[in-house]
Amino acid sequence: MTRQQARLFAIVSSTVVTIAFLAMTVDTHRQIPRLTNEDKLTPQVLAGKHVWHKFNCTNCHTLLGEGAYYAPDLTKIAIQRGPEYIRAFMHDPSRFYDEQKVRRVMPKQNISDQEITDLIAFLDWIGHIDTQNWPPRRILVSGAAIPGTDTGQAAAAPASNEPVALGQALFNATPPGCSACHSISPGVNLVGPTLANMGTRAAQAIKDPNYHGSAKDVEGYIRESIVNPNAYVVPGPTFSADGHSIMPGNFAKDLKPEQIDHLVAYLASLK
Amino acid sequence: MKYRSQAVAYWYFAVAMGLFGLQIAFGLLAASKYLGPDPLINVVPFDIMKVVHTNLLIVWVLTGFMGGTYWIVPEESRTELYSVKLAYIQLGLWVVMGVTAIIGYFFRYTAGTKLLEQPLPHKIVIVVVMLMFLYNVAMTIRRSGRFTTTEGVLVGGLLLAALLYLPSIIPFDNYTLATFYRWWTIHLWVEGCWEMIQGSMLAYLLIRLTGADREVMEKWLYVIVGLVFISGVIGTAHHYYWLGVPHYWLPVGGFFSALEPAPLVAMAIYAYSAMRRSGLAHPNTLAIHWTVGSAVFTMFGAGLLGLAHTWPAVNKWTHGTLITPMHGHAAFFGAYAMIVLAMIAYSLPQFVSERSEPGRPSDYWAFWLQLAGMFGMTISFATAGIGQVYLERILGLGFLETQLKIQVHFLMLLGAGTIFATGVAIFIWNFFRHRPTFEMAAAVDEPGAPLRPVRTPA
Numbered sequence: 001m002t003r004q005q006a007r008l009f010a011i012v013s014s015t016v017v018t019i020a021f022l023a024m025t026v027d028t029h030r031q032i033p034r035l036t037n038e039d040k041l042t043p044q045v046l047a048g049k050h051v052w053h054k055f056n057c058t059n060c061h062t063l064l065g066e067g068a069y070y071a072p073d074l075t076k077i078a079i080q081r082g083p084e085y086i087r088a089f090m091h092d093p094s095r096f097y098d099e100q101k102v103r104r105v106m107p108k109q110n111i112s113d114q115e116i117t118d119l120i121a122f123l124d125w126i127g128h129i130d131t132q133n134w135p136p137r138r139i140l141v142s143g144a145a146i147p148g149t150d151t152g153q154a155a156a157a158p159a160s161n162e163p164v165a166l167g168q169a170l171f172n173a174t175p176p177g178c179s180a181c182h183s184i185s186p187g188v189n190l191v192g193p194t195l196a197n198m199g200t201r202a203a204q205a206i207k208d209p210n211y212h213g214s215a216k217d218v219e220g221y222i223r224e225s226i227v228n229p230n231a232y233v234v235p236g237p238t239f240s241a242d243g244h245s246i247m248p249g250n251f252a253k254d255l256k257p258e259q260i261d262h263l264v265a266y267l268a269s270l271k
Numbered sequence: 272m273k274y275r276s277q278a279v280a281y282w283y284f285a286v287a288m289g290l291f292g293l294q295i296a297f298g299l300l301a302a303s304k305y306l307g308p309d310p311l312i313n314v315v316p317f318d319i320m321k322v323v324h325t326n327l328l329i330v331w332v333l334t335g336f337m338g339g340t341y342w343i344v345p346e347e348s349r350t351e352l353y354s355v356k357l358a359y360i361q362l363g364l365w366v367v368m369g370v371t372a373i374i375g376y377f378f379r380y381t382a383g384t385k386l387l388e389q390p391l392p393h394k395i396v397i398v399v400v401m402l403m404f405l406y407n408v409a410m411t412i413r414r415s416g417r418f419t420t421t422e423g424v425l426v427g428g429l430l431l432a433a434l435l436y437l438p439s440i441i442p443f444d445n446y447t448l449a450t451f452y453r454w455w456t457i458h459l460w461v462e463g464c465w466e467m468i469q470g471s472m473l474a475y476l477l478i479r480l481t482g483a484d485r486e487v488m489e490k491w492l493y494v495i496v497g498l499v500f501i502s503g504v505i506g507t508a509h510h511y512y513w514l515g516v517p518h519y520w521l522p523v524g525g526f527f528s529a530l531e532p533a534p535l536v537a538m539a540i541y542a543y544s545a546m547r548r549s550g551l552a553h554p555n556t557l558a559i560h561w562t563v564g565s566a567v568f569t570m571f572g573a574g575l576l577g578l579a580h581t582w583p584a585v586n587k588w589t590h591g592t593l594i595t596p597m598h599g600h601a602a603f604f605g606a607y608a609m610i611v612l613a614m615i616a617y618s619l620p621q622f623v624s625e626r627s628e629p630g631r632p633s634d635y636w637a638f639w640l641q642l643a644g645m646f647g648m649t650i651s652f653a654t655a656g657i658g659q660v661y662l663e664r665i666l667g668l669g670f671l672e673t674q675l676k677i678q679v680h681f682l683m684l685l686g687a688g689t690i691f692a693t694g695v696a697i698f699i700w701n702f703f704r705h706r707p708t709f710e711m712a713a714a715v716d717e718p719g720a721p722l723r724p725v726r727t728p729a
Contacts, residue, residue, distance in 0.1 A: 003420070003486060006493035014500035017527075021504045024523070028451065028516050036447045036515045046444055053383025059318035064514050065591030066450060067385055070305070070317045072670040073591050102671045103307030103678075107316045122446075129447060132521065134513035135664070136587050142669035159671075185667035 035130040048122025051115045060106075063126060065134065071106065072141045075131070078123035080138070082271060086123070090116045097142070097159045138186055138196070143168055167266025170259055176251060178263070184270055192247060193234045198222065199271040205232065222264045227252035272621045274345040276352035278709045279359065281622045283338025284615050286366055288699050290331035291608075293373075295692045297324045302688050305674075305681035315377070322376050322388050328603060329386065330369040335611030336468055337365075337404055340425060342618050343475050344411055347422040353410035361403045368396040384449070386457050387439045394440050401433035420489035421474045424496055428467030435459050447515040454510040461606070462503035462531065469569070469610045470495050470538060476562045476617055477542060481549035488545065495537050502530035509581045513590055521583040528581040532574030535606075542566035555620065557630035560638050561613035568609055568642070572601025572649065592659045593677075597652035604645045612698065624708040630701075637697035644691025651687055655680035 032038070052058070058067035061074050078086065089096050092108060099105040111119075142159065158169035171178045181192040188194050202221040205211055213231035215221035224231045229247035233240045240246060251260070272278065300311075301320035309317070345352055352358060372393045375381065381388040389397065408426055412418050439456045443449035474492045477483050508524025542563045553559065576598040580589040589595075616634070620626045655677045663673040 001490065001494075003490040003493065006490045006497070007420075010493045010497035010500070013497045014504070017501055017504045021507070024505075024519070028520075029448075031517045032445065032448055032451075032515065035517070036445055038445060041444060049444075049446055053381070054379070056318045056322060056379055056381050056383050056388075058383060058385050059321040059388075060316075062591040064447075064450070066510075066514075067591075068318070068321050069591070069593050069596060070321070097671070099308045099312070103675060104304075104309070104671070105312070107312050126446065129515035131513045131515055132518055134587060134590065137664065137667055139663065140667060140669040142671045183667070188667065 037125065037128055040125055040128070042121065044118050044121040045125045046122075047115075048118035048120070048125075051111070051119045052122055055109055055111065064129070064131060071104070073135070073139050074123060074126075075135070076127045076138065077141075078120055079127045080271060081269075083120045085269070086120050087113075087116050090119070095160060096162060096165065101159055102142075140184070143172075143184060163262045163265035164269050165266075167262035167264070170262055171266055176255060181247070189236065189238075191238050193236055193239055195267055195270060197270060198267040199269060202268070205234075218268050219264050222267045223260060226255075226260055226263060272709060273712050274351050275709075275711065276355045276358075277342050277345050277618075278622070278707070279352060279355055279362075280338040280342035280618060281707050281709070282359070283334050283341060283362060284611075284618070285702070286362065287331045287334040287338060287611060288615075288702050290327050290334065290369065291695060292699050294324055294327035294331060295688075295695050297327065299685070299688050299692055302681070302685050305684065306678065319376055319379070322381060323373055325386055326372060326376065326388060327369075328608075330365075330372075332603075332607045332611060334362075334365065334369075335607075335614065336429070336465075337361075339468075339472055339611065339614040340404075340408060340429065342614065343425060343472070344408055344422055347419045347475070348412050348415035348417045350411060350415035350417075353407050353414060357403060357407050361400055361407070364396060364403075365400045368393050368400065384439075384453060387453060391440070394436075397436065398433070398440075401429075401436070405430060405433060419485075420492060421471050421478070421485075423471075424467050424474070424492055425471035428464040428471065431467070432460055432464035435464065450514055451511065451516065454507050458507045458510055459503070461602070462506060463499060465607055466499045466503065466534065467496055469565070469606050470499070470534075472610050472614055473538060473542060473562065473566060476558065476613055477545040479617065480553040480555065480559050480562060481545045482553075483545040483549050488541075491537075491541055495534050495541065498530075498534035498537055502527055502533055506531050509586065512583055512586060525581070525583045529578065531581070532570070532578050535570045535574035539566045539570040554628035555617060555630075557628075557634050557638070558613055558617035560635070561609055561616045564638065564642065565605060565609035565613055568601065568605030568645075570605075572598065572603075572605040576601050576649070576653075588660050588664045589656065592656050592664065593652050594656035594660065597649055597656050600652060601645060601649040604641075615702065619702065621712065622707045622709060623705045624710050625705040626701075633697055634701055637694045637701065640694030640697065641691055642694075644687050644689070644694055647687025648684055648691060651680050651684035655684070 052063070057063070057074075060068050060071040062069065062072075063074050065073060065075065081089075090109065090111060093106040094108065097105045158165040170176065181190050182195045183190050184195050184198075186194060186196040188196075199218055202218040206213075206215055206217075206221050211232050213221070213224050213228075215224045215231075221232075229245035229249060233243065233245045238246070255263075297320050300315070301317060301324055304311075304317045304320065341352060341358060372389050375390065375393075376388065380390055382390050382394075387394075405426075408429070412422070412426070435456050438452040441452065443452065470492055474488050478485055478488055505523060505527040508520040509528040511520045512524060543566070546559070546563060580586055580594050580598065616630070620628045620630075658677040658680065659673055662668040662676060663670055668676075
């Protein structure tokens with residue numbers, strides 16, 4: 001091979017791949033409006049994008065898995081947590097996470113209520129982008145989903161005094177040992193059914209014609225499931241025997257009323 | 272020095288050294304925040320440390336590239352620079368841009384887009400500086416009429432780098448589309464233009480240091496450039512997988528990304544075989560260390576560690592975890608930091624008469640401490656990242672709980688980072704400890720192709 005041939009190789013190959021790349025780019029432009037729901041790209045979403053940039057969010061968090069790796073991924077956060085939680089969190093993150101316990105907390109931002117509203121709209125739009133099924137399993141900000149992984153002090157101690165945080169700590173503590181049988185990961189059924197998306201699924205369960213319990217709302221349903229596991233038995237191979245739930249029936253007696261409140265608050269927050 | 276105007280390069284390298292030191296200081300501070308709780312959380316939170324750390328990297332490496340170019344082009348074209356004054360004005364403007372951008376970040380004056388956080392006025396100054404730079408280089412070459420392949424690849428890389436910076440200025444409403452084009456700048460810089468720059472600097476240094484035949488070296492340089500583009504252009508797709516783009520980017524990106532190590536392996540073989548076959552031993556063994564080190568560490572950091580998480584089925588789990596900085600740190604250091612340090616190690620004895628060609632023992636400490644430190648940091652990020660992928664992404668443990676469980680790796684990171692910083696400190700100290708004398712070389716030492724200092728009237 002001579003130098004001229006080598007140069008020809010460099011020029012021709014670069015040209016060919018560049019043309020192929022540009023062709024795919026043109027096609028991508030054609031498809032992106034559909035994949036990203038561009039029709040829902042409202043001025044408020046755009047304002048929220050501006051807020052995202054203004055507060056330098058991407059240098060701690062990832063969005064669509066891109067950014068820095070110091071803080072959780074926020075791709076699906078608006079769907080997972082809902083607007084009320086995010087608003088309260090943005091106003092004062094230290095209410096939800098104690099830096100002494102989790103070693104890291106978001107600094108309080110000098111952010112207006114309107115900016116939070118815009119940001120939530122933006123994050124909600126991001127959450128609905130067709131990401132080719134990424135992430136393959138839900139990324140949780142906090143909480144242990146698998147028994148045996150919650151042995152650390154942090155998981156056992158509540159991150160704050162909010163009912164949700166207290167409920168989460170109780171969920172992972174033994175007793176009552178909820179997490180020994182229930183995961184909070186979607187599709188991960190241990191002895192008992194997964195409690196992922198509990199807040200959403202409870203609302204569906206009470207509308208089910210097979211449901212004969214007395215609960216009228218999500219909280220009521222979860223409370224009933226804890227204190228009276230037989231009110232409604234979720235179908236599944238290991239969940240029940242002879243029509244009776246295998247879940248212990250002692251929680252109404254052994255847990256304090258406020259502990260049950262905390263558990264209900266925590267499980268209802270899983271959406 | 273063969274040409275008086277090559278002295279310009281010294282001041283570019285001096286600025287690069289200062290910024291390099293700052294980059295590492297802020298990097299260490301950012302790393303310490305992984306251990307938490309952070310006493311400085313309300314003064315300089317992590318996001319500011321991170322944006323300063325990464326931007327300083329980009330600015331100092333580019334400063335080094337510009338300095339290296341101002342060193343190489345006069346020698347390759349055998350003439351003085353077109354305008355020394357313009358080169359200094361350019362440096363001044365560049366420093367003002369860089370310093371004000373960094374200060375601005377402390378007040379969150381930022382565009383907020385990863386790695387391209389420079390606010391619009393700064394972006395415009397960057398473009399102006401690039402134009403001044405390219406004009407100066409082009410006019411130098413034009414005046415001499417001598418244009419080698421090595422400098423052709425170098426200038427081509429710089430020209431493309433300037434061109435590909437432009438998409439970052441265009442505002443896009445759609446976040447997916449904005450990110451799509453952001454990678455045109457970032458990815459095609461590092462995997463296209465900067466590799467051209469690295470390849471040509473490598474060729475320049477190998478020709479000088481080993482006496483390898485120019486004809487052969489430049490032929491293989493073309494092959495490397497071809498391989499860079501074949502794999503790198505469509506390889507951009509490995510940043511696209513999960514952004515909200517059509518599905519075909521996954522298989523296409525997986526295939527071409529898997530080819531990306533090819534040019535890097537080729538570069539390592541290129542450097543190694545040039546060393547092996549050369550009959551001549553250049554006295555500057557320090558520069559040989561950095562040159563061959565750069566080629567080998569690039570193969571490891573950019574090639575191997577990139578390949579480790581580029582395949583879509585793997586990237587699905589590793590995307591957005593500490594696996595990315597594992598690759599990022601080793602790749603940037605090996606490919607770009609080390610090649611600039613190689614240029615400095617090669618040229619410094621010619622700027623500073625008190626500095627001997629082979630260097631002092633402490634220069635070799637600087638080399639090995641940086642290498643060991645960066646290797647340790649890479650391993651720290653890798654082990655932290657593997658732990659994170661397993662606990663958080665596969666088992667479904669929460670992000671915060673996972674980060675607590677991998678604290679020991681952050682301790683490792685800080686330890687290795689301190690070793691690295693020590694090596695950097697020695698390098699910088701040795702750079703500045705003697706005043707530059709800028710003595711002109713009496714004889715010309717390019718083996719095989721004797722050069723005469725040609726002075727073309729301005």
